[in-house]
Amino acid sequence: MSKKSFRQAINEALRQEMRRDPTVILMGEDVAGGRGGSAGVTDAWGGVLGVTKGLYEEFGATRVLDTPITEASYIGAAAGAAVTGLRPVAELMFVDFVGCCLDQIMNQAAKFRYMFGGKARTPLVIRAMYGAGFNAAAQHSQALYPLFTHIPGLKVVIPSSPYEAKGLLISAIRDDDPVIFLENKVMYDEEEEVPDEAYTIPFGEANLTREGDDVTIVAFGRMVGFANQAADRLEKKGISCTVIDPRTTSPLDRDTILECVADTGRLVIVDESSPRCNMATDIAALVAEEAFDTLRAPIRRVVPPHTPVPFATVLESLYMPSVEKIEAAVTATMNHRVVEKV
């Protein structure tokens, strides 16, 4: 057990699984970096933010494959390799680039097993960075996990901390279905105590980072930390919150969400992905349909506006959910009074 960053935890998960299973291979743009360059260096980058650094050195060119900038072909290759005996972990550098290879994920990998009557097994992992907060602007800051959650046949994982990242990625690699593993790019330097050994965290089981009586907050990825901070502040005002980190949007731990809402009667969902048809709307519909009678106030969603992600810092701050916005939403839901119709 030692303090590791989000980045190190992910690197460690990849390394330990690649040691354990020779069919696990990595591919992606610059996952090593430097091939063919005049410096004669391999492993120049280890991924654009250094997450896969050192893996080429240990595993070599047959297990760590740099790709040309051709998402459609290499994500498709990852799908084809997965269904013919390898366990590829393909990196989509920014989740925003899914536009270049959506068919391979949505129509090929996700549907092989179903279309082929259960006779295909597609143990594919696609890792991608997501999230705003770095002034990376509209084409490098999206979240897009609702898009993948929407597609039957895919599993979608969003770790909220280093401990979660390592366990969930190991589970993703061992999973026999196609998994989209989303890493919030702003979190790579966050640190936490992480076991040195390999371990798993199951899909479809939410984690409660705290339990309270007044409000249930559901949050994803980086927003879990924001929710915890908001809950700390609210505690001092006498409002106690349950914070749920679903960990995976597909499968979704509906039971835990419904149980916690039944306990508290109030729900706030924090979702940094674009507001139309996102996870907040999905969960709001679930709760409204199946836990309507337990609600004491309308469900509130803390979500960005329906705009692309802006570049300027002041605008990006306005765009993003924040601890203050979560606090305000919780306070508002606590203050809700039913108005009697006369």
Place this chain on the structure above:
Amino acid sequence: MAQDITPITMPKFGLAMTEGKIAGWLVEPGASITAGEELVDIETSKITNTFESPLAGTFRRQVAANGEMLPVGALIGVVADAAVPDADIDAFITRFQAEFAESAGDGEGDAAVDEPVTVTVGEYTLRLHERGEGDEIPLVLIHGFGGDLKNWMFNHAALAQGRRVIAFDLPGHGGSSKDVGPGTLEFFAGVTIRLLDHLDLPRVHVMGHSLGGGIALTLARMAPQRVASLVLVAPAGLGRQINMDFINGFIAADRVRALQDVLKYLVHDKSLIGRRMADDVLRYKRLDGAEAALRTIAAACFPAGQQGDDLRPDIQAADMPVTLIWGQADEVLPATQAEGLPAAITRHMLADIGHMPQLESATAVNTIVEEFIKTKVATS
């Protein structure tokens, strides 16, 4: 004057506990209290436990309010003689809190040192936590099946007044390496002896719980000269019966809800089993090799649905002082297994307590152990 006023402070229950919340006072100001009487429920991130009064007297002041979160060591109440004036108590409170605030800054350094460490013993890596100092014979704590050194979180500090107390994770458990060899009591006792060698402890008191109790007995048989006394808490080896629903369920459960149901076998007061506790256990169980280790141990120690080791001859032949603590409502190892033992072995049968008296009735257990070591052992 100061002797008449005793501060009641936020207790430290667990290793990692830095603060607790007052979940509910159980006594009113002005009430007369006895030692061991339940004073207040304290809630930490992992468990809610009842804090028992360390002394007799009149409960004069409730300093912390219900729902208040305070750091370990902070003043929560005052016990004093009924005759002591209120003004004196006010002054005491003011002074105490001022001193506490001052020393709070120093607290950091202590916390950093008081952490478990990892040691290498041959081919095994063991996590252990040592507290306390002094010349008295040290005490070694051995947890049970599926447990870890945190099982002793309500006992470790309390027993470390004046002696070294070492709690460690058995191989296959907690933060120790997962290789458990054949998974037998002899194996674990052997590793424990090697640990004692490594720590340069020629002779120790040994307290073992459940399977750890079986390990303690086996250790005493293998190396009696190393064992000054035995405290056995619901130990394995004294009968055939064992709740295999618990053992098998514990091994199989891989989700929080399922594990919570299984953990309920361990205690009489089921409300003690919360989500966090199950989550903690799962963090261990999900480590590569943990489940395999548990299966190996279960196959070796509980073959064919019952206990494979009969340690009654060992407990009867034991040379050193032995005491037995058992919860009468134990749903894992029936308390009836404590019967039919030599009279020299004192048995403490605790009413309405389940398989983990060290958790469910910590203060009583701590008192029993202190008593045992001071009187029975000193005179043996």
Place this chain on the structure above:
Amino acid sequence: MQIARETLLRSYRAMRTIRMFEERLHVEFATGEIPGFVHLYCGEEASAVGVCANLTDNDTIASTHRGHGHCIAKGVGVAGMMAEIYGRSTGVCRGKGGSMHIADLSCGMLGANGIVGGGPPLICGAALSHKTLGDGAVAVAFYGDGASNEGTTLESLNLASVWQLPAVFVVEDNGYGEATAASYACAGTQRARAAAFGMPYIECDGSDYFAVHQAAGEAIAHARGGNGPAMLHVHLTRWYGHFEGDAMTYRAPNEVAEARRDHDCLRLFRERVTQAGLFEGSALDEVDAAVADEIESAVLRAKDDPLPQAPDLMADVYVRY
């Protein structure tokens, strides 16, 4: 090059099976009993069979929406295919895929594909598996002149070359991508495309089984020998529309009739082997009769076989959810 008699007979049977399978579907589809879309391979049989005669069960192929021929050539069972096309639970995909998604991984058939250009990247993946696992197998992508322009195809040519994969890219050029001619839609030549990515190029007449077999043999040997990918350009004609129901108004009135008359790969094969004294006409007639029986019983069974049930709807989305 001498082809074994055994292989010739098997290939003849495969081509005849494809021909009769597709012609029968043409008839049955008109009754309205077959759900969805069907894309027929009549006229192109020698391409699938000539290529696959050089492959084993360990080699992988990927196909297109026009996939029945490749399935049969690779060894997928006729009964299972027919049942699948009729949407029965006895289908090779349990009625979950239909005509455009017939697959049988046990004989290396990665599937027909409803997405034009869907196959080539998958074949890069299969080739990567073969190379990484060191099993000596190759992966073959069948795709049309239409797909040859898709970004996925061009990227795959690049990727297979960069990674030196044991892949073969077979362009089945029937002159039409849906209703638009290749002469309009394809810039440059297939030859130049192969050269652009640094891989060898072979072309052949797709109505001549022997020419296809020879050319495919070369391309496959190149790939299997660890020399990287190769491209095979097969010229052929499809006798039916893009899909069943397509009136083919974009084709000159005689085009199909002339193709049937002059470029019938089965007739040309029969002529050649009987003239060379390799087979008696009667032996081939026997094959024809056997195949006719096989198709007939496959259709009768398919029409009668059980339909999928409600639980089948939910099954096999995931291995474990």
